[in-house]
Amino acid sequence: MPVNKTDSLEQLRNRLLSIIHDRHYIETEVLHDFSKMKIKVDVVPNARCGNWYAKNTQDIESYFKSTDGHKDHWGFNYRRLNLHIFERLLKYYSHDQILMIVDSSKYRQVPDSLSKTVPIWCCILSLFVNSDYFTEEGEINEEKFNKLADYLLTLPLQLENVYQEQAQIREKIIDFYKKTNKYLPNFSQKLRSLMSTQSDLNLSHEYIRIYPHWIYPGLAANKNEFIQEDAFDGKKFSVLNLVLCSTSSYSHISRHHGNIKFQNKKVHDKFTYEFDYYQGAGDDHEMWGMNLIDPSTFNGNIEKFECFFKNKTHDNTELLCLMEDIHNGNYLQSKNCSNTYLIDSFNKVYLANNANIDDNLALQFDISIILGDSDIKVNDKTHVFEDMSDDKKGIRNFFKNINIIERIMAIKNPEESILFSSEKFDLNIACLLIYFIKYSNNPNFTQTKWDKVNIRQLHLKILEGITIETKTSRLVLNSVNSYIISNNSS
Incomplete structure (x- = not known):
């Protein structure tokens, strides 16, 4: 079909x-x-x-x-x-x-x-x-x-x-x-x-x-x-x-590219009119949400959506207007949100994503290292490296110029705080691993010789301090392993 x-x-x-x-x-x-x-x-x-x-x-x-x-x-x-x-x-x-x-x-x-x-x-x-x-x-x-x-x-x-x-x-x-x-x-x-x-x-x-x-x-x-x-x-x-x-009202759906991916003309249990039912409809919303909606936005406005859909005569243009109004309001609100994660209270080490910090927040730390795309301005306390983004090119550039980052890490005094931020949870994690292995005086992170196993154990320990789901790329983890182990043997 x-x-x-x-x-x-x-x-x-x-x-x-x-x-x-x-x-x-x-x-x-x-x-x-x-x-x-x-x-x-x-x-x-x-x-x-x-x-x-x-x-x-x-x-x-x-x-x-x-x-x-x-x-x-x-x-x-x-x-x-x-x-x-x-x-x-x-x-x-x-x-x-x-x-x-x-x-x-x-x-x-x-x-x-x-x-x-x-x-x-x-x-x-x-x-x-x-x-x-x-x-x-x-x-x-x-x-x-x-x-x-x-x-x-x-x-x-x-x-x-x-x-x-x-x-x-x-x-x-x-x-x-x-x-x-x-x-x-x-x-x-x-x-x-x-x-x-x-x-x-x-x-x-x-x-x-x-x-x-x-x-x-x-x-x-x-x-x-x-x-x-x-x-x-x-x-x-x-x-x-x-x-x-x-939650799926299950009916076998073919994975074949040429077949439809929904149940046609299903009667809605809540609104009683017919619609095309998608099993697991929320999956991969980046592909269908038109950059206007995500689960948080939907949950925060569920009454508005249910009220809208009660009236079957509301057309798709009206739906688009509703979503744009909600999206614009949420965007203005989200610009004021800041999330940092305290990873090590002993050394005052913090982690963040660039989208969730601004100049004022960065200035609250004695040292801030910002990697990748960001609107944050460079100053005596804040170091921005826009060419070190969380993609393959940026990751290679980071490890090619790691000595620049390490010079900043090395000047941190024990009583000072430091923030590592990047676009995702990639290069900021790399910074944390390198900092703890080479510069931290926290006894929990001391090790006479580092190998893949105890680097992995340290990575898992770091993740315990992050309260949202994270995924560090294999390229970053393998690059950290190679960098640390080669330094051990030299």
Whole structure:
């Protein structure tokens, strides 16, 4: 069937209607079912796509990538540990409250983020918490490990693609565990430390199981599945229940480029008129949002959009006017926002993105190093390098002229503050790594000899101080490795 040649505004209109349709499912079915069970729900959107369908009351989101669950690319991601989710699961244990992560998919009933990435995360964290069960004198008893992994790994086997992959995923669990232990050698202690900080935590048993449950249109929650304790191999386990909600009203959509990507003439559950329904409509909004809308803007103006769409006679020109008005108001507001992240209080080291800082903010630091495109002016305290942008050319230029940056780092006194800012989370991360390795006097960052493993460990430690999802390019990390290791050997 040929592609329907709707214009970009018509597609945008139908995508927003699709998102409201799926939000209606959560509001009227999912939350209503939990209310009847007398269970409070903490709704947490999964980063990017999930943010279109729900907003957490405390602006919490999870960071589970579908790519970590794709066939033959399964993995446990050390850069997206989601420990804030683990903390909330501990908090809600035995409190008649449950955490629910929301996401959606263009092509599947349940996105790979929820069907595979999260179950792998649940299993790996549970293994680390329960490592005493299979560890003898610091060594893994693989027979015991495999028994426990079989018990802890829970997958939605009712989904055909997951059923076909379950054996391969299970086989890789021990590799995920060993690699995580290599790069995060104190991970078990960190998890147990988080457990100990929950002062009101009253776990029934020493062992813990993080137990995922799935709901989606056509599969409702079952209260009987939300158990609080379980038994395995003579051990009692406290069960932390985690609900994974996919919003997609699923119908098989072909990935083939020549086929339509929506369900034609679906009746809207909220507005009762027909529209073209896009599964996972919020995904890749940069491609269809016309630079006018993102999840934050949509959530902040949901009543305006719902009021607009109630009247079917409103045309696309009126929709465009509404979005431009909202966008212009949000843009003026966002220009006043500033976000910096304190990475090391000992050395007063801060991190930022160029879009979120201005001259006044930069001047609050004793030294500011600004890399890439920026309107910030150069002065005695602020050093701007516009040719060191977060693209391949800029990254190469940064490492070619790293001695200039290092001379600035070297003049910092211990009592002074320093800010590293770049366009994304690339060259500012490179600056942090080089600064901590070569110039910091913080005992937490001292190392007699640096190699790829402890550079990776330092990188992961830095990411703990950043409260939003970050992704540092492989080019930057490999370049830092080469630069530091070559300096070690020279």
